[in-house]
Amino acid sequence: MASAESSAKLGGASRSVAQARTMRVAMELFAEHGVSATSYQMIADALGVTKAAVYHQFKTKNELIIAVTEMELSKLVDAMEEAESEQDPERAREVLLASVIDHAVDHREAAATLLFDPVIVRALSEHEPFQRFVERLYGTLIGEGATPKAQVRLAMLAIAIGGTVAHPLVAGIDTETLRTQMLDTARKFVDLPTDT
Amino acid sequence: MASAESSAKLGGASRSVAQARTMRVAMELFAEHGVSATSYQMIADALGVTKAAVYHQFKTKNELIIAVTEMELSKLVDAMEEAESEQDPERAREVLLASVIDHAVDHREAAATLLFDPVIVRALSEHEPFQRFVERLYGTLIGEGATPKAQVRLAMLAIAIGGTVAHPLVAGIDTETLRTQMLDTARKFVDLPTDT
DNA sequence: GTCTATAGAATGATAGAC
DNA sequence: GTCTATCATTCTATAGAC
Numbered sequence: 001m002a003s004a005e006s007s008a009k010l011g012g013a014s015r016s017v018a019q020a021r022t023m024r025v026a027m028e029l030f031a032e033h034g035v036s037a038t039s040y041q042m043i044a045d046a047l048g049v050t051k052a053a054v055y056h057q058f059k060t061k062n063e064l065i066i067a068v069t070e071m072e073l074s075k076l077v078d079a080m081e082e083a084e085s086e087q088d089p090e091r092a093r094e095v096l097l098a099s100v101i102d103h104a105v106d107h108r109e110a111a112a113t114l115l116f117d118p119v120i121v122r123a124l125s126e127h128e129p130f131q132r133f134v135e136r137l138y139g140t141l142i143g144e145g146a147t148p149k150a151q152v153r154l155a156m157l158a159i160a161i162g163g164t165v166a167h168p169l170v171a172g173i174d175t176e177t178l179r180t181q182m183l184d185t186a187r188k189f190v191d192l193p194t195d196t
Numbered sequence: 197m198a199s200a201e202s203s204a205k206l207g208g209a210s211r212s213v214a215q216a217r218t219m220r221v222a223m224e225l226f227a228e229h230g231v232s233a234t235s236y237q238m239i240a241d242a243l244g245v246t247k248a249a250v251y252h253q254f255k256t257k258n259e260l261i262i263a264v265t266e267m268e269l270s271k272l273v274d275a276m277e278e279a280e281s282e283q284d285p286e287r288a289r290e291v292l293l294a295s296v297i298d299h300a301v302d303h304r305e306a307a308a309t310l311l312f313d314p315v316i317v318r319a320l321s322e323h324e325p326f327q328r329f330v331e332r333l334y335g336t337l338i339g340e341g342a343t344p345k346a347q348v349r350l351a352m353l354a355i356a357i358g359g360t361v362a363h364p365l366v367a368g369i370d371t372e373t374l375r376t377q378m379l380d381t382a383r384k385f386v387d388l389p390t391d392t
Numbered sequence: 393g394t395c396t397a398t399a400g401a402a403t404g405a406t407a408g409a410c
Numbered sequence: 411g412t413c414t415a416t417c418a419t420t421c422t423a424t425a426g427a428c
Contacts, residue, residue, distance in 0.1 A: 018393070034314040036233035039421065053394050055423065116312035116359065118230040125364065138365065148369050152377040155366045159359030160352040163312065167351040168321065169334070173344050181348040188384055214411070235403060249412050251405065
């Protein structure tokens with residue numbers, strides 16, 4: 001299975017059904033309240049079990065946070081590898097950009113949490129497999145010239161994709177319109193031709 | 197004083213010196229750890245006083261959060277009014293955009309917290325004066341045509357400005373370069389001429 | 393894998409002295 | 411404006427039974 005392989009590459013262990021369900025519910029609560037405002041009790045309540053049952057699946061909160069982050073990042077692993085196999089760097093950027101936007105739009109709630117929650121941001125910068133993955137991702141999107149100008153553009157792009165999908169202004173906009181408009185606007189950032 | 201007037205327009209009360217110091221310290225901790233991960237104890241420790249002293253200044257945590265948010269938003273009030281007094285809407289967008297980016301770059305830590313922290317986001321959407329202000333701000337930036345396309349663009353712009361300044365990728369980039377590059381890239385969003 | 397029960401620390405918040 | 415002291419509640423985490 002692709003996602004199992006992907007997980008392995010981020011250092012993730014294989015998960016039981018109960019664990020997977022816990023991770024999904026935890027991610028929803030993280031997105032709504034923020035990571036540190038989400039307690040084991042809240043997760044247990046949402047699952048309909050007791051705190052102790054959740055602790056049986058993830059021994060510490062940090063372990064749970066790593067698992068959830070890894071689950072979300074692994075959704076991009078396949079897209080990354082597909083892009084990296086392209087010969088033309090510009091084509092690689094194009095493929096990856098479209099995938100990243102697809103994922104962001106399809107998981108509107110999760111995207112902003114992954115990018116902005118202080119706890120997740122810390123985990124991302126301290127957990128080595130995550131660091132390497134994010135570097136690969138940015139490397140493909142930014143291409144060769146890592147000038148300050150390109151870096152600022154990439155930062156704006158990453159943030160704009162992840163944050164926009166959760167923004168109140170677009171809450172009423174349907175998925176397809178959002179996807180199309182974001183892709184078009186985002187292409188400007190990476191110097192790809194646009195429709196406008 | 198301009199900032200006192202501005203505060204008043206957002207519904208803010210006048211603050212004592214001790215209160216102002218508490219708000220500044222609180223904002224720093226909010227930015228580092230997130231709002232809900234920041235306790236009165238942490239704020240008291242950073243100030244070198246006891247919890248009770250902080251409670252004397254702000255009776256509840258919610259009151260403190262509102263005060264801090266109001267303090268940050270009020271920094272944009274003058275810029276908003278200056279922009280609104282412009283005859284030409286395009287010129288108004290131009291002036292406001294430059295001010296917003298200036299403020300974001302000058303308060304790198306605060307910007308992302310204001311836009312993304314779940315607790316602040318909730319406060320922003322539930323506290324009426326904040327709602328009205330944000331609507332005015334977006335209204336000036338978006339101009340007349342509030343089409344889905346324009347809305348997506350505006351959301352991406354708002355997010356990109358607020359989030360970029362705090363992004364790890366630009367941590368090593370000096371303020372002036374960041375300001376210049378962001379402004380240039382951001383102008384594309386609002387259909388203003390760019391240098392590129 | 394789930395439960396009850398509990399330990400120990402930290403939380404938001406208050407009362408009253410100085 | 412700051413302090414000590416305290417309250418009820420919640421938190422992360424563990425032990426042991428089913």
